[in-house]
Amino acid sequence: MTVVHPNQRVAVLVDSQNLYHSAHSLYSRNIDYSALLEEAVGGRELVRAIAYVIRADSPEEESFFEALIDIGFETKIKDIKTFGDGSKKADWDVGMSLDAVTLASHVDTVVLCTGDGDFSRLCSHLRHQGVRVEVMALGPSTAEELIEATDSFVDLTDREETFLL
Template sequence: MSVSHPGQRVAVLADAQNLYHTAQTIYSRNIDYSELLAEGVSGRQLTRAIAYVIRADSPEEESFFEALVDIGFEPKIKEIKTFSDGSKKADWDVGMSLDAITLANHIDTLVLCTGDGDFSRLCSHLRHEGVRVEVMAFESSTAEELIEAADSFEDLGERHETYLL
C-alpha cells in the first residue's frame, strides 16, 4: 500500500548499472528513464533526481548521459577502474548512500531504483530518520533484504512494458 500525497518531497536515486544489467539480461532491452522518473515521483514534488552511471567508453554513452539530463536526472558519472590483473570495478554504493543521507533532511520520500541488497541498511537508517523509502526494481534480481527493508516495493517486471524501451 502506497502512502503518498501531492505535497511530499521526493528524491529519486537510480542505480543505472544495476537496472541496465537486469533489463539486458532478462529482456534484452533498456530502461525507460522518463517513465521510471514519472512513476517514481507519481504526482509528488520532485526535489532531486540523480542517475548514477559508469563511464565505460562506449560510443553511445555520451548521448545517454545527455538524455538523462533532458529527462530530468542529474547524472553522476564514475570512471570504471581497471586493475593490474585485468579485472574491472565500478559501483556507486557509497556515493548513493551518502547522497541519500545528505538529502534525508530535505525530503519526505526516497525512491531508490536498484535491486542491490547492500542498500537494505540504508533503507533501515532512513526509515528510522523519518524518511519513507520506496524501492523500484526487478523483483527477480532484487535482494529479499532490500524489499523487506523498504516501506514499499514496485516490481518493474510486473509492468515491464511501461519501464522498458
Template sequence: MPPLHPDQRVAVLADSRNLYHSSHSLYSRNVDYTALLDTAVQDRKLIRAIAYVVRASAPEEESFFDALDDIGFETRIKDLQTFPDGTKKADWDVGISLDAVTLAEKVDTIVVCSGDGDFSRLCSHVRHEGTRVEVMAFGPSTSDSLVAAADSFVDLSEQKEKFLL
C-alpha cells in the same frame, strides 16, 4: 512513515548500472527512464533526481548521459577502473548511500531505483530517521532483504512494457 500526499517532497536515486544489468540479463532491453521517473514521483514534488552512471568508453554512452539530463536526472559519472589483473570495478554504493542520508533530511521520501541488497541497511537507517523509502527494481534480480527494508516496492518486471524500451 508519512503517507503519500501531493505536497510530499521526493528524491529519486537511480543506480543505472544495476538497472542496466538487470534489464539486459532478464529481458535484453533498456530501461525507460522517463517512465521510471514519472512513476517514482507520481503526483508529488520532485526535489532531486540523480542517476549514477559509469563511463566505460562505449560509443553510445554520451548520448545516454545527455538523454538522462533531458529527462530531468542529474548525472553523476564515475569512470570504470581497470586493475592490473584485468578486473574492472565501478560501483556507486557509497555515493548513493551518502546522497540518500544527506537528502533524507530535506525530503519526505527517497526512491531507490536498484535491486542491490547492499542498500538494505541504508533503507533501514533512512526509515528509522523518519523518511519514507520506496524501492523500484526488477523483482527477479532484487534482493529480498532490500524489499523487506523498504516501505514499498515497485516490481518493474510486473509492467515490462511500461518500464522497458
C-alpha cells in the same frame, strides 16, 4: 504506487548500472528512464533526481548521459577502474548512500531505483530517520533483504511494457 500526499517531497536515486544489467540479463532490453522517473515521483514534489552512471567508453554512452539530463536527471559519472589483473570495478554504492543520507533532512521520501541488497541497511537507516523509502527495480534480480527493508516496492517486471524499451 500509493501517494501519501501530493505535497510530499521526493528524491529519486537511480543505480543505472544495476538496472542496466538486470534489464539486459532478464530481457535484453533497456530501462525507460522517463517512465521510471514519472512513476517514482508519482505526482509528488520532486526535489532531486540523480542517475549514477559509469563511464565505460562505449560509443553510445554520451548520448545516454545527455538523454538522462533531458529527462530531468542530474548525472553523477564515475570512470570504470581497470586493475593490474585486468579486472574492472565501478559502483556508486557509497556515493548513493551518502547522497541519500544527506538528502534525508530535505525530503519526505527517497525512491531508490536498484535491486542491490547492499542498500537494505541504508533503507533501515532512512526509515529510522522518519523518511519513507520506496524501491523500484526488476523483481527477479532484486535482493529479498532490500524488498523487506522498504516501505514500498515496485516491481518493474509487473509492467514491463511501461518500464522497458
